[in-house]
Structure formats: structure tokens, C-alpha cells
Amino acid sequence: MVEFSRVAPDLAASDVVGQRTLAVGIDAxxxxxxxxxxxxxxxxxxxxxxxxxxxxxxxxxxxxxxxxYAVALVGTWGQTLGKYLAGVVVVDSRGDAPTYRAAAVRELLRLADVLGVGLLSLPRTTQRQRLGDRVADTIVVRAEREERPL
Incomplete structure (x- = not known):
């Protein structure tokens, strides 16, 4: 059986708007x-x-x-397939794994993003949080990856 583990977050790297956009596209x-x-x-x-x-x-x-899809994967590993491939991970404000509740809150408020309202908060926060992240007390940061030899 294949085992999956959570990736470690790089809490210093929260300016990941491009990676988040890529992740949403892949997830869509x-x-x-x-x-x-x-x-x-x-x-x-x-x-x-x-x-x-x-x-x-x-x-x-x-x-x-x-x-x-989003609540199950973010609540379990902090990443959807899109976030994994884009190299980002969702964490709470302490850097810990988000709860399923936080994952659900983030996704329920995605409707505000679709309408453009939630995205207005991205440039207004130091950690580039959308409305769903702010309410759920989560941050999307770069995932630390282990170097693997080719």
C-alpha cells in the first residue's frame, strides 16, 4: 500500500499567487x-x-x-492535486495542518472569489490570503520538497 505524508510548509513563502492560480486551474x-x-x-x-x-x-x-474533493484532500493532506503539482500547501496560522472545518470554510467562501469579492483581499493582506483563508485562519505557502536524485 502506498503511504502519503503531509509536506512541510515553508512559512516564510506566502507570496504564491501564481502557484495558487495554477493549482485552481489543475483542480478545475x-x-x-x-x-x-x-x-x-x-x-x-x-x-x-x-x-x-x-x-x-x-x-x-x-x-x-x-x-x-477540496475538503477531503485539504483536510487530510493540506493539498489538492493542483496544490501538490503547483508546490503549495494549506496550513493554519500556526503552521499546522488545517482542520476539515477550516477546509470546508475555505471552500464555502470560494463563491466570493468566483464573484470577485474574495480576491480583493489578496493584495490587502501581508500573507496574500483570500477571504476564505482569512475566515478559516489558513495560509497557502510553498511546500518544502525533498531533493531527489534523477
């Missing part, structure tokens, strides 16, 4: 693929009704998939 692709897969597995469970609303079925699954 992962969630999109999972949502399409779920919509496909669900089949035409009321395709006519969905067509009347004008929403693709995958779009209905996306919020639940995103919330489940």
Missing part, C-alpha cells in the same frame, strides 16, 4: 473530468428536464464534486 480540470464521469454514470436520469433548464448534467455535479 480534475473536478470537471470527475463531474463529466459522474454525469455519464448517472445516465439520462431526467435528460429532458435538464435540457429544459439549459444546464449540462456535469454542471450539476461540479459544486458537490469540488467541495468533496
Amino acid at each position: 480540470v480534475v473536478v470537471g473530468l470527475c463531474s463529466v464521469a459522474l454525469a455519464t454514470l448517472a445516465g439520462p436520469f431526467d435528460a429532458v428536464e435538464l435540457a429544459d433548464v439549459g444546464l449540462p448534467p456535469a454542471l450539476l455535479f461540479a459544486p458537490v464534486v469540488w467541495m468533496s
Whole structure:
């Protein structure tokens, strides 16, 4: 069995806006693929009704998939796949692992980011926290990586 462990945070490096943007993009692709897969597995469970609303079925699954994905992974390891690949990790203000509650608060307030409101706080905080991070008392910082020989 493969074991995963949390990466150590580099608490001095909180100016990771570019890495955060990359991470969100990667996570959006992962969630999109999972949502399409779920919509496909669900089949035409009321395709006519969905067509009347004008929403693709995958779009209905996306919020639940995103919330489940982000809260489970950030609450467990402090990282989603996107954050891992971008080299960042979520920690609380003491540098410890975030709780599942903090992970849920961060994601619930992502709607404010989508609307542009939450992102306004990024340049206003010394640690570049979005609204969800401020309320959840979390910080996104660079993950310290071990050097591995090629």
C-alpha cells in the first residue's frame, strides 16, 4: 500500500499567487473530468428536464464534486492535486495542518472569489490570503520538497 505524508510548509513563502492560480486551474480540470464521469454514470436520469433548464448534467455535479474533493484532500493532506503539482500547501496560522472545518470554510467562501469579492483581499493582506483563508485562519505557502536524485 502506498503511504502519503503531509509536506512541510515553508512559512516564510506566502507570496504564491501564481502557484495558487495554477493549482485552481489543475483542480478545475480534475473536478470537471470527475463531474463529466459522474454525469455519464448517472445516465439520462431526467435528460429532458435538464435540457429544459439549459444546464449540462456535469454542471450539476461540479459544486458537490469540488467541495468533496477540496475538503477531503485539504483536510487530510493540506493539498489538492493542483496544490501538490503547483508546490503549495494549506496550513493554519500556526503552521499546522488545517482542520476539515477550516477546509470546508475555505471552500464555502470560494463563491466570493468566483464573484470577485474574495480576491480583493489578496493584495490587502501581508500573507496574500483570500477571504476564505482569512475566515478559516489558513495560509497557502510553498511546500518544502525533498531533493531527489534523477
